[in-house]
Amino acid sequence: MELLQTLCNGVLTGLVYGVVALSFVVIYRASRIVNLSQGQVVMASAFFVWLFVQQLGWPLWLGLVAALAASVALGALIERTVFRRLIGQPVFTVVMASIGLLILLQGAAQLFFGAQTRPFPQIFPEGAWTVGPLLLNKALLIGAVLTLLTSEALHRFFTHSRPGLRLAAVAEDHVTALSLGVSVRQATAIAWMLGTALAMLAAVILLSGTVLGLQAAEIGLRALPVALLGGLESVRGASLAGVLVGVGEALASRYLDPHTAGAASLVFPYVLMILVLLFRPQGLFGWKKIERL
């Protein structure tokens, strides 16, 4: 029974990784941009929520809407000033730009909001539901349902709608997409708006009722192995990989951590990622790239 509880907790935590991974995937899937600063974007969204709800004391719904608008505006700003100018550049340049952005956002957040931690508003109900012998954290469970619904909706958008399919061409190759009449600019704009909106969702699920500080950004680099495991092109893969990593981590922390002073669960996602990359470089559900001269 304890094992079952561990598994359930693993699944719920895993889906939190899943939603952050989803925001990586959406940006990549729509614009071929790997945004390493996604954790900082999540942190920025969280600060917006705190600013409107806690600091300015707006009603919860209004605060959330305002924070969502601010996050999307931030995404649009980043896209306009940085990534639009890098369309068609090698992956290397884009990754480097996202690293520059990572440093910039982290520094800016510290300048504007300071390094201290602060309470984050309670958005989902507190406590846990008892299902039979199991205890399920309410906030995480609601978050999990939202994650799955969003991921399914995005999956349908990317695979069954005309604008979504156009984005697939951009993810494949900028130049080819341009020559087929697909607007890469529009794609990167959509990518960033969707990506920051998802980051906002991730921030709310991750932090509801807990404390917010600069270290919230660390979720970005913890969710990165999840995004890779699922495959960067696969929207559904992100949540599934999240569940895998979450369960693995929960099991490692339950059974291996006592013997390794807590290292096993921390190292697990990265070891898993390296192993997966060795044997299946495109991740579980990613596109296999065929290269020619």
Place this chain on the structure above:
Amino acid sequence: MSAVLPSGVFFERYAAERALVRTGPQWVALALFLAGLAAVPWLASDYVLGVLTLAAITLVAVLGLQITVGMAGLLNLGQSAFVGVGAFTAAALAAKGWSPWVCIPAAAFAAGAVSLLFGLPALRIKGFYLALTTIAAQIMFPIVMIRLPEDWFGGLAGLAVDPPVLFGITAGTPAAMYALSVVVAAIAFVATMNLRRSRVGRAFRAMHDNDIASSVIGVNLAKTKLQAFFAGAFFAGVSGALYAYFVRYVSTEQFTLWLSVWYVGMLIVGGLHTPLGAVLGVLAITALHELVHAAGNVALAGLTNVSGGTVFAMTNVVLGGVILLMLLFEPLGLAHRWALLKASYRMWPYPHG
């Protein structure tokens, strides 16, 4: 090698053309530069000397990064973990009484060996996926390091290091540490310049330009990738050993992802494609850092609500901004500007295009 030479300069032997220092005036400039470096301990304060020593130590690590990232095109975001491996190895050996002659090479080889472990995925993957395995190395480094038995690497507390003893002299003074670091950095620079025009270096550059095409013309990709990782981390190990001797204390908190990102930032600002870029980048970012630091201290004296963390945050904002601006407007870095300047000086008074 730049193609443009002043009129009247020509070579009669290939060896003369290939040389790093080719003309009389270049020898004069080099001698003046070296004399300037040697004169610094008499002219500068201990603080400035410390900053320059750290810059030289950083330069060794960034030169290593130039080999892995700039020459071979393998993205490495875990350089500071490899520096850390070198620092801990040197510190642990020094604590057992070994001389720097053993500690520094051992640190270099240890860092190289660890890098091979994380370079292995490079056989299958490339581009930004590779960056992720090096990030994994970076994140796993402190987690593993502080849980190893305490008598190996000191665990959470870290290790204290005695000043190095070289040629019977204890290099405890800032000037001695400066001399050691600058000499090692100079050796590293010449080694990188030479690697670039060696068979291995040409293989790196071919792989960088197009890995599939280079494998067709006979570059063994697996071997070359591992070599590139090893070479970069080897330099990182040397840098780490010097760092341990300089700071005289190592702990995992000194080798963060931030530091790795800073290294990459320095390389971008300076210019990825030549070792000169590493030098210019380290100098530029060090100067910028000191500037922000000085400005921050002035602000700290004037205001009461500015904390020490604000200076760090300011530095991050400036560095992040500079990286983005360089990528957008001068992707070839300061080294390219330098090359343009040199060309226009040589062509003067004729315009160049």
